[in-house]
Each structure stands twice: as structure tokens, then as C-alpha cells.
Amino acid sequence: MNKVKVAVIGCGSIAQKRHLPEYKVNPYVEIVAVCDVVESRVAEVAEKYGARAFVDYKEVLQLTEVDAVSVCLPNYLHASVTIDALNAKKHVLCEKPMAVSLDEANEMNNAAKANQKKIMIAHNQRFVSSHHKAKHIIESGELGKIYSFRTTFGHGGPENWSIDGRTSWFFNKEEAFVGAMGDLGVHKADLIRYLLGEVSEVGAFVETSAKENTSVDDNAICILKMESGVVGTLTASWSYVSGGDNTTVIYGENGTIQLENDPDYSLKIDYKNGECVHYKLDKIQTNDEKGQTTTHVIDHFVDAIIYDRDPLVTGEEGIKSLQVILSALESNESKQITKINSIASVY
Template sequence: MGKLKVGVVGCGSIANHRHLPEYQNNPAVEIVAVCDIVEERAKTTAELFGAANYYTDYQELIQNNDVDMISVCTPNYLHAPVSIAALNAGKHVLCEKPMATSEAEAKDMIAASEKSGKKLMIGHNQRFVPSHQKAKELIANGELGRIYSFRTAFGHGGPEGWSADGKKSWFFKKEEAFIGALGDLGVHKADLLRYILGEEVKEVASFVEGNAKQNSTVDDNAVALLRTESGIIGTLAASWAYVSSEDNSTVIYGEHGIMRLEEDPVYSMIIQYKDGSTVNYQLGQIQTNENQSNSGVIDHFVSSVQNDEQPLITGEEGWKSLQVIIAALEANETKKNVQL
């Protein structure tokens, strides 16, 4: 079997910092094409990563018969159209999060994947963080006994420090982003909680604000209250207004102890037991915008295509996590709890 040939649609920060370098480091892959509506950006990216072709129209990239798989790294409103077109053209798709801007779009993506028999994976990298994987395993093994509650947060100073277009970024435009910090960061945590706790969210309440960024038409601070099927309750906070340092921590409160994830700079997991004892785990650092190592997402996607296996975060999984966030938007608008 020759190398898998990949094309990347969208040459912004996530493509240049995560997808392309990780494809480049994967010996099973050859980067053959990139696409961006800004021609100069597409050309520069192609040169940087040794892609033979660059395009400004994603339809042209998708029609390239050399391409086996595609990463969708566009603004959110294009995730579904590009993914569906690529799946229909017989390409495997890795799509950035949030996977879509509505239930209809998400369902259409899942249907396109099923019809074409090609993989659809959503890039929820929090599942690949070593402390999060360990937490899932320990909770499933009953290490904390019954789980009562949690709090999780994902916040940093905002996309202007990270996006290719800075303060003019699509991230701040509702018609292109659909949703702000809640979709950019909150959806990661919805996915993480579902993964770690091993159960679905059943009810959501929320407060969603745009109180920190000028010239923005999306939310930048959101707090959601979640209740799972077994009655675990907790908070999920997403923010673009944590101005000094990033917060990506999760705390799980159980019958036998408290598990603290990605809260301490040295120990990525700390368990404080009811009897007063503490166990510290050093399990490798989480990804931040400043500290880029291998996210695990790209390698997992490549291996699922190579071995014809179901990826860890299918379209269905991506939708279940997005559903929590869409419910939070609805709860804020209606001022009523939303049942899932």
C-alpha cells in the first residue's frame, strides 16, 4: 500500500499549526494539495509543506483524483458543505470542531459518510490527552465510586492571538462562525465530559454573553449547567476573556475522592482521596496554543483509514457533543432548561 494522499481545505492557523505539521510527521502520508480562498496563503502553505497543488476553490481540490483524504480547516459555516462534498466524492474526512452549525447539517454529514462508506472524524483532541484517557479508565473502574459533580473550563485570551487574521478573524463574525467561545472551546469540553463520564448529557441551562470583545457578533463568555442521565450535575465554562493564562482544567467530584485534571502545571492528574491521601500523576502535557506537540488527532485519523477502523470521534459522536452546545444557546435564548 502506497502513502495515503491528503488535501487540506483552509490554510489558517489550525491547518498550519496542527494538521499540516502532523501529516508531515506521519510516514504513511503525503500532502498533495492545499486550498484557501486567499491565493497567496494557499501558495505559501503549499510551498512550506511540499504540496504539489494549491487551489482557491475547494471543489477543485475535491475533484483531484490523487487525494484519498481531506482535512476541513475552514470557518465553521463551511464545515458541513466541504465535508459533504468531499465524502460524496469518495474522500475520507477529518473535520474541525464544531462539526456543523445545526442539527440538519450534522445529520447530512453523517448520512454522506454512511452512503459513501468513507470515514468522517471530528477533531476533538481532548480525548487524546493522556490525563483524560487515564481519567476515563479510572472512573469506569470505579476508582472514585459514584460520581456526583464536575466543573470544567476552557478559556484563553481569544482567537485574535491565534487566528491567521487576528482581530479581523472569521471567529468574531456570526455569519461565518455561528457561535463564539461556546463553539470554539465549549464544544471540546462537552465532548470531553461525555467521554470521561461515559454517559450522555440530558438537560442544559445556560448564560451566554458577548461582553468582552469589541466588534464581535458572537459570544465570548458562556457558562452552562449540565445534568447527565444518571444525575451527575456540573458546570461548563467557555471564555475568550482569560487574559493572563489559559485554563483547560476539569475537576470530577466522586464518592471516594476528587480528581483534578490539567489544573496543576506539573501533575496533569491529581486525585485527592476522602481519607486524606493524594496521588499525583505526571502523564504528559496538554496542548495549548503556545505549546504545540502532537495532538494525536491526525495520527488516529490516518490509522483509522489505513486499518479501516471506526475513528474514536465519529460524526455521530461529534453531533452528540455539538447538541449540548446548541442546547446551551437555546436555553440562554428561551431562559428555560433544554431537555436532550
């Protein structure tokens, strides 16, 4: 079997901690090129992975040997670089959030269809063992009717993880567009859609309270109503200074599922009859190198290419999760509940 030849565009933390190491250990992948506007950074990465170094991504896209690219760039560049890559006949794995507007996201999907190439959005929460197990339990009917949920993703902020620290693009509104909602909230929007179906309405309070000298959001609390009628909350925060929170709790007729809410058990079910069941599963990935585990995103993307099948998180899925975040921002501005299908195509 011929190896999938990959290029990684953008060599910041997400590329160096997730994409590149996971491509490296996949036996069906060869990393042939890396690209970053910081010459010293890309030179170091290229040497480490035995790849060619570039500072202009368009030169990378001209390489006929490249089959697929990872787009690991600031949010405002996701659409333009992804579309250029698709038009260059490359498959694309794009970091989240997919784009900064629905128009951009639609253009990305249209480019994928026109060029008959795959686009996958790097929403990794669907691949977490506890989340996969929870989906099976919910769909089996074991919990009975689902009543409510809460899902949270918070940590101390990207200055503690981004390769550029406090000067990172994450804090520049023109480059990031959104803060904690785009960094963390969109992951949880994708997860809750994966577990419970589509979101129909959103109400939100979105604030900048923990970080100075930035106008991007660092705290958001959203109320989501699902098409099924289930209501719950989604929280995204960069203000958790003493540790992170990446938990989800789902309340059902017959019991409650806790996901990633216990240091020893990734999934716990407390039944209303008093019975408790605890599952020890693969731990969720973290930004702590000691706790770093594979996200499975890379392997899934590569398999989709090799076996010519749709990835789990297609561009169509990515746009639906983006809609939740855009609806939250609109709700915060309008001080009204926003219906998902009513938001403007350009936010």
C-alpha cells in the same frame, strides 16, 4: 503499505499549527494538495510542504489521487465542503464544531454512510493523556459514585491565535455562528461526554461582554445534567486576559480528580482518606508554540483509514457534542432548562 494521500482545505492557523505539521511527520501520509482562498497564503504553505496549491476546493476534490481531506474552514462551511468531499469519495477530518445545525450534521453523516467513507470530527480532548487516564480510573470504580464536576476552557480570544487576528471570521456571526461556545465549549462538551456519558439537560447563561464589535458569545456558563444524574458546570470564555484555563475537576465518593490543574502534574487524585496521588503525563496541547505537542487526532484519523475502523470521534459523536452547545444557546434564549432531545433540528 501505500501512503494515504491527503489534501488540507483551509490554510489558517489550525491547519498550519496542527493538521499540516502532524500529517508531515506521519510516515504513512503524503500531503498532495493544499487549498485556501488567499493565494499568497496557500502558495507559501504549498511550497513549505511540497504540495500543489489551489484556491478552489472543488478542484481539489476532483484529484483522483486524494484519499482524504482535512476541512479547516470557518464553521458555516464545515457541512457543505465535508458533504462535497464525501460525495467525491474522500474520507474527511472536519474541524469542530461539526456544523451550525443538527440538520447539517445529519446530512454530513448521511453522506458518509452513502459513500462508505469515514468522517471524524477533530475533538482533540479525548486524546489528552490525563483525560484518557481519568476515564480508566472512573470506569474502574476507584472513585466510587461520581457526584459532580466542573470543566473549563478559556483564553484571551482567537485574535491572539488566528492567522487573521481581530479581523478573523471567528468574530463574524454569519461565518462563525457561535463564539467561545463553538471554539472552546464544544471541546469540553465532548470531553465530559467521553468521561461521564451522555448529557440529558442543559441550563446556560451566554453573553457577549469582553469583545467589541461582534455579536458572537465570548462568555458562557452552563449547568449540565448527565443521564446518570450527575450535575456539573461547563465554562467557555474568551475573556481570560492573563492566561488560559483548560481544566476539569471531577468529584467522587472516594476522592477528587484534578485534570490539567497543576503545572507539574497533569492528573492529581486527592482521596477522602487523605492520600494524594500525582501523575506526570504528556502535557495537554496549547496554542503556545513552545508548548505545542501532538494532538494525536491526525494519527488516529490516518490509522482509521489504513486499518478500516471507526475513528473514536465519529460523526455520530460529533453531533452529540454539537447538541449540547445548541441546547445551551436555546436555554439562554428561553431562560429555561433545555432537554437535549427536545431541541429543534434547525437551530
